Amino acid sequence: GDSVTQMEGPVTLSEEAFLTINCTYTATGYPSLFWYVQYPGEGLQLLLKATKADDKGSNKGFEATYRKETTSFHLEKGSVQVSDSAVYFCALNEIQGAQKLVFGQGTRLTINP
Amino acid sequence: DGGITQSPKYLFRKEGQNVTLSCEQNLNHDAMYWYRQDPGQGLRLIYYSHIVNDFQKGDIAEGYSVSREKKESFPLTVTSAQKNPTAFYLCASSILGGGNTGELFFGEGSRLTVL
Numbered sequence: 001g002d003s004v005t006q007m008e009g010p011v012t013l014s015e016e017a018f019l020t021i022n023c024t025y026t027a028t029g030y031p032s033l034f035w036y037v038q039y040p041g042e043g044l045q046l047l048l049k050a051t052k053a054d055d056k057g058s059n060k061g062f063e064a065t066y067r068k069e070t071t072s073f074h075l076e077k078g079s080v081q082v083s084d085s086a087v088y089f090c091a092l093n094e095i096q097g098a099q100k101l102v103f104g105q106g107t108r109l110t111i112n113p
Numbered sequence: 114d115g116g117i118t119q120s121p122k123y124l125f126r127k128e129g130q131n132v133t134l135s136c137e138q139n140l141n142h143d144a145m146y147w148y149r150q151d152p153g154q155g156l157r158l159i160y161y162s163h164i165v166n167d168f169q170k171g172d173i174a175e176g177y178s179v180s181r182e183k184k185e186s187f188p189l190t191v192t193s194a195q196k197n198p199t200a201f202y203l204c205a206s207s208i209l210g211g212g213n214t215g216e217l218f219f220g221e222g223s224r225l226t227v228l
Contacts (some may be wrong), residue, residue: 032215093215
């Protein structure tokens with residue numbers, strides 16, 4: 001079945017550091033790919049998405065590119081802030097199938113001032 | 114404002130009791146979902162529904178039940194048969210058909226603690 005594997009955490013960085021969180025996936029078809037963010041005690045918010053190969057999703061300084069050849073969707077940000085501290089989830093959705101999100105295990109990110 | 118409302122936000126239950134978590138959406142979405150979140154395990158799908166009066170089991174449906182009598186409502190009952198019910202429960206919804214990119218919209222979650 002479909003699956004998502006993301007970089008294990010926790011990840012701790014200093015403010016203004018460069019961030020990469022790795023995400024790879026296994027899917028039978030051509031899924032849409034997502035990054036969601038969860039702040040403490042809250043639900044999930046969509047951070048960015050890409051629906052086809054070579055698409056780049058971007059939002060709030062975060063970026064991720066849909067790489068079909070390496071089945072990856074790594075999250076990057078050039079200069080992180082304390083407010084970026086949260087748990088980040090990579091996910092995929094095979095729209096042609098049951099149309100349900102499959103999640104990675106999440107990566108907890110802490111940014112120190 | 115359009116969105117998904119989950120209630121209660123916090124719930125305590127004694128062992129052996131059933132409890133029902135509410136999920137209401139006013140986004141006019143066809144599909145609704147329940148996920149369970151445990152630390153370090155990501156989110157796992159419990160049940161989902163694409164149409165009123167129909168729903169499907171997800172990956173961890175044992176010990177849970179749902180109903181979909183109205184398009185906007187998808188309550189989840191955690192029964193006494195669920196062996197480890199303490200968790201954070203998230204409800205979500207999505208459109209189906211044309212324009213669907215696979216994105217799910219989430220509520221704020223309900224935290225259930227079994228005493």
